[in-house]
Amino acid sequence: MQLKALNTFGIAAIAQRFVPINTLADIHCFLTNPTFQQPLPLRILGGGSNVLFCTAQINGTILHNRLRGIEVVQQDAEYVWLRAASGENWHDLVQYALRHNWGGIENLSLIPGTVGAAPIQNIGAYGVELSHVLDKLSVIDLHDGQSQTLSAESCELGYRDSIFKRTAKDRYFITDITLRLSRRPQLQLQYGDIGRTLSDMGIGDKPTIQDVSAAVCRIRRSKLPDPKELGNAGSFFKNPEIDSQQYETLKTQFATMPAYPLPNGRVKIPAAWLIEQCQWRGRRQGDAGVHQNHALVLVNYGAATGSQLLALAQQIQTDIQQKMGITLQPEVNIWE
Numbered sequence: 001m002q003l004k005a006l007n008t009f010g011i012a013a014i015a016q017r018f019v020p021i022n023t024l025a026d027i028h029c030f031l032t033n034p035t036f037q038q039p040l041p042l043r044i045l046g047g048g049s050n051v052l053f054c055t056a057q058i059n060g061t062i063l064h065n066r067l068r069g070i071e072v073v074q075q076d077a078e079y080v081w082l083r084a085a086s087g088e089n090w091h092d093l094v095q096y097a098l099r100h101n102w103g104g105i106e107n108l109s110l111i112p113g114t115v116g117a118a119p120i121q122n123i124g125a126y127g128v129e130l131s132h133v134l135d136k137l138s139v140i141d142l143h144d145g146q147s148q149t150l151s152a153e154s155c156e157l158g159y160r161d162s163i164f165k166r167t168a169k170d171r172y173f174i175t176d177i178t179l180r181l182s183r184r185p186q187l188q189l190q191y192g193d194i195g196r197t198l199s200d201m202g203i204g205d206k207p208t209i210q211d212v213s214a215a216v217c218r219i220r221r222s223k224l225p226d227p228k229e230l231g232n233a234g235s236f237f238k239n240p241e242i243d244s245q246q247y248e249t250l251k252t253q254f255a256t257m258p259a260y261p262l263p264n265g266r267v268k269i270p271a272a273w274l275i276e277q278c279q280w281r282g283r284r285q286g287d288a289g290v291h292q293n294h295a296l297v298l299v300n301y302g303a304a305t306g307s308q309l310l311a312l313a314q315q316i317q318t319d320i321q322q323k324m325g326i327t328l329q330p331e332v333n334i335w336e
């Protein structure tokens, strides 16, 4: 199975084995029959917007998530608990909530990918993270086929992080998530250009969640490259955190370095600034490049391979480590 159309980098790669998952029964059937489970490893693919395929053949079995369904499972005067199957498109879920006037995820409009991948890195944008609304999720344990419910708390969601990237990596198939959405949402307008964009759109001082979503979509469309036109996976690296002592030392050398103090005493530095400072923005090696306007976005100009993009990413990491003493971690999941 050719995977080029199934990843937003547009990398050509062949799946050794590819299994579409349309129902929960498909997963159970697959896991209970040992002959089905070969070859290993088992990997789950959603919308392919946060993976980099680094080999021409992806070894093992890819389970392609196509689970569908959205339903209200509980409600009261303040909140609605909305359960969505993990193969639903994330932005479609945002629009579903907007149509019903349920707030909480409007700032997460237009993030590509599936609902089931959202907890993996605790998707976030414009001051809101999935952790603000996630109530619980359902998984099937790929080791023993057992179904479980995990509370949001037990998923240990952090900045682009969760147990699914650490202790529970590749262990669970997330089958659905339940969000607690608000009938009287508190809008998050402080972050980025939302306020200015709302006023450019002629929205007065009482924007609705639909207005906020429209503003976020407008900003994202104007700023981020569309993967349909230029292969990419959004931000390639996470913003690194350094300790305050290292920050003070670097500040003497780089007076303009932006920094965001964190409650834990550490300091977050924008990875884009570091990459730009080290003059990687706009650089290109064959068809692998760093976007002209977005230092954090690696792009495939057409025929780049995953290993070429990975090599570029590693050169950037080494350079920043040598010049700044800061280790950049990829946000994108590398499939080698």
Ligand SMILES: Cc1cc2nc3c(=O)[nH]c(=O)nc-3n(C[C@H](O)[C@H](O)[C@H](O)COP(=O)(O)OP(=O)(O)OC[C@H]3O[C@@H](n4cnc5c(N)ncnc54)[C@H](O)[C@@H]3O)c2cc1C
Residues within 6 Å of the ligand: 008, 043, 044, 045, 046, 047, 048, 049, 050, 051, 065, 086, 111, 112, 113, 114, 115, 116, 117, 118, 120, 121, 122, 123, 124, 125, 172, 173, 174, 175, 224, 225, 226, 227, 232, 233, 234, 235, 333
């Ligand atoms: C243009 C662009 C902009 C982006 N902007 C943002 C942004 O603003 N904020 C942000 O947080 N992210 C952003 N992203 C990254 C991406 O959209 C998210 O990480 C998204 O949640 C990935 O969803 P997916 O279905 O495509 O996951 P995939 O790429 O298919 O998979 C990602 C990882 O999750 C695992 N996985 C997927 N589904 C499941 C499941 N059901 N159960 C268990 N594991 C699973 C996969 O095995 C893989 O390791 C952006 C990406 C692009 C291309």
